[in-house]
Amino acid sequence: LRRNAGEPEFHQAVREVLESLGRVVAKHPAYASDALIERICEPERQIIFRIPWIDDAGQVQINRGFRVQFNSALGPYKGGIRFHPSVNIGIIKFLGFEQTFKNALTGLPIGGGKGGADFNPRGRSDREIMRFCQSFMTELFRHLGEHTDVPAGDIGVGGREIGYLFGQYKRLTNRYEAGVLTGKGLPYGGSRARKEATGFGAVYFVERMLAANSTSFEGRRVSVSGSGNVAIYTMEKILDFGGRVITCSDSNGYVVDENGIDLELVKEIKEVRRDRISEYARLKGTGVNYIDTGCIWDVPCDIAMPSATQNELTGKDARTLVKNGVVAVGEGANMPCTPEAVRIFQEAGVLFAPGKAANAGGVATSALEMQQNASRDSWTFEQTEHRLAEIMKNIHDTCAETARDYGVAGDYVQGANIAGFVRVAEAMRALGVI
Ligand code: NDP
Numbered sequence: 001l002r003r004n005a006g007e008p009e010f011h012q013a014v015r016e017v018l019e020s021l022g023r024v025v026a027k028h029p030a031y032a033s034d035a036l037i038e039r040i041c042e043p044e045r046q047i048i049f050r051i052p053w054i055d056d057a058g059q060v061q062i063n064r065g066f067r068v069q070f071n072s073a074l075g076p077y078k079g080g081i082r083f084h085p086s087v088n089i090g091i092i093k094f095l096g097f098e099q100t101f102k103n104a105l106t107g108l109p110i111g112g113g114k115g116g117a118d119f120n121p122r123g124r125s126d127r128e129i130m131r132f133c134q135s136f137m138t139e140l141f142r143h144l145g146e147h148t149d150v151p152a153g154d155i156g157v158g159g160r161e162i163g164y165l166f167g168q169y170k171r172l173t174n175r176y177e178a179g180v181l182t183g184k185g186l187p188y189g190g191s192r193a194r195k196e197a198t199g200f201g202a203v204y205f206v207e208r209m210l211a212a213n214s215t216s217f218e219g220r221r222v223s224v225s226g227s228g229n230v231a232i233y234t235m236e237k238i239l240d241f242g243g244r245v246i247t248c249s250d251s252n253g254y255v256v257d258e259n260g261i262d263l264e265l266v267k268e269i270k271e272v273r274r275d276r277i278s279e280y281a282r283l284k285g286t287g288v289n290y291i292d293t294g295c296i297w298d299v300p301c302d303i304a305m306p307s308a309t310q311n312e313l314t315g316k317d318a319r320t321l322v323k324n325g326v327v328a329v330g331e332g333a334n335m336p337c338t339p340e341a342v343r344i345f346q347e348a349g350v351l352f353a354p355g356k357a358a359n360a361g362g363v364a365t366s367a368l369e370m371q372q373n374a375s376r377d378s379w380t381f382e383q384t385e386h387r388l389a390e391i392m393k394n395i396h397d398t399c400a401e402t403a404r405d406y407g408v409a410g411d412y413v414q415g416a417n418i419a420g421f422v423r424v425a426e427a428m429r430a431l432g433v434i
């Protein structure tokens with residue numbers, strides 16, 4: 001705790017994993033030797049840097065950039081970059097720690113890392129975003145490489161930003177090293193289905209969890225929070241599976257559309273106009289509520305898929321959802337439910353899919369993008385989505401079987417933590433004390 005003072009999100013993420021490891025160490029004492037657990041909690045490398053850039057008014061602005069290269073036992077560091085004013089080293093460490101186990105669960109050869117900056121893209125012009133991305137990469141490029149560290153997007157970093165980051169990397173290194181970033185656009189080495197992968201994958205995971213309990217999305221009322229990359233493609237796949245999405249949100253408020261959210265309109269507002277979700281209610285008119293006080297989780301639903309940010313669903317929200325009859329919760333975001341909320345869901349018998357497993361489809365498809373780049377190939381949408389669906393099925397089954405093997409059947413949190421840990425721990429033991 002002393003070494004990581006003032007980093008509550010990192011403590012929260014580490015505590016959750018450590019709470020699952022008692023059973024593992026009891027069965028395999030070797031995992032506790034050579035300070036393996038202490039080593040797994042300590043990032044291999046942490047980079048903090050200055051990002052100077054010039055805004056449209058000609059003023060010099062300064063932000064702080066981060067890259068935490070957490071664990072490379074399984075492959076090059078892999079994990080997204082977040083641009084949000086709340087970013088600090090503790091948030092990036094929590095995300096990098098989670099990423100290490102998530103990436104292990106995919107079964108693919110990728111280590112864990114995460115990065116970002118305390119830059120607020122909201123209200124910034126396209127040119128400001130470009131200059132910021134170029135300055136960010138001007139420092140970061142020396143720490144990256146397709147065999148070293150491969151970032152992707154996260155909150156505030158989508159296809160546009162990845163394009164600017166890749167452009168600057170290419171310019172600085174004089175190398176067309178497509179495999180150094182994922183989430184790229186299709187014209188310059190991107191993978192089909194990468195944009196959709198996190199949301200689609202989360203719904204594939206929840207669908208399989210529901211099927212294992214003899215139910216499905218069909219006819220269900222589903223609440224989704226957020227209206228960014230993960231939320232939009234979560235909504236799309238829920239509709240494919242016959243569910244009815246009734247909410248979505250941004251950090252200012254949420255909309256409730258009892259007729260079912262009009263996904264094409266959300267895409268137009270968020271992806272084309274880059275506008276706020278309040279526009280949805282304004283354009284739809286009657287029958288749609290926009291609420292900028294109160295809480296999205298007060299809306300009764302059968303299934304909740306928090307897809308915005310960490311700790312957005314509290315113990316109080318969990319009690320409300322349980323009272324309103326929620327049957328399943330799937331985390332699209334990273335750690336969106338507080339520990340108290342998770343406990344309340346599990347005690348109430350609500351099916352609970354942790355983000356570490358449920359949202360792994362994005363990074364898994366990023367690894368497929370790396371495969372396509374390495375072989376200078378480009379797969380069809382159907383082929384890529386098929387691989388994604390298979391990977392999510394395997395992650396689900398691995399978590400479920402691991403939970404059963406360790407005497408906690410039905411507990412996907414412990415199943416994911418244990419299965420992810422064991423894969424990383426096995427590799428670290430083989431590599432020696434490094
Ligand atoms: P986006 O930036 O595309 O969207 C984020 C959404 O969440 C926006 O609607 C945003 O609203 C809302 N949001 C962000 N911060 C807050 C906040 N503090 N309070 C309320 N709402 C907030 O990000 P993504 O969709 O890519 O990421 C969403 C989550 O999914 C994150 O936890 C991310 O780590 C996780 N994730 C993303 C992956 C990916 O492939 N993109 C992969 C795996 C996990 P506003 O516009 O008002 O800020």
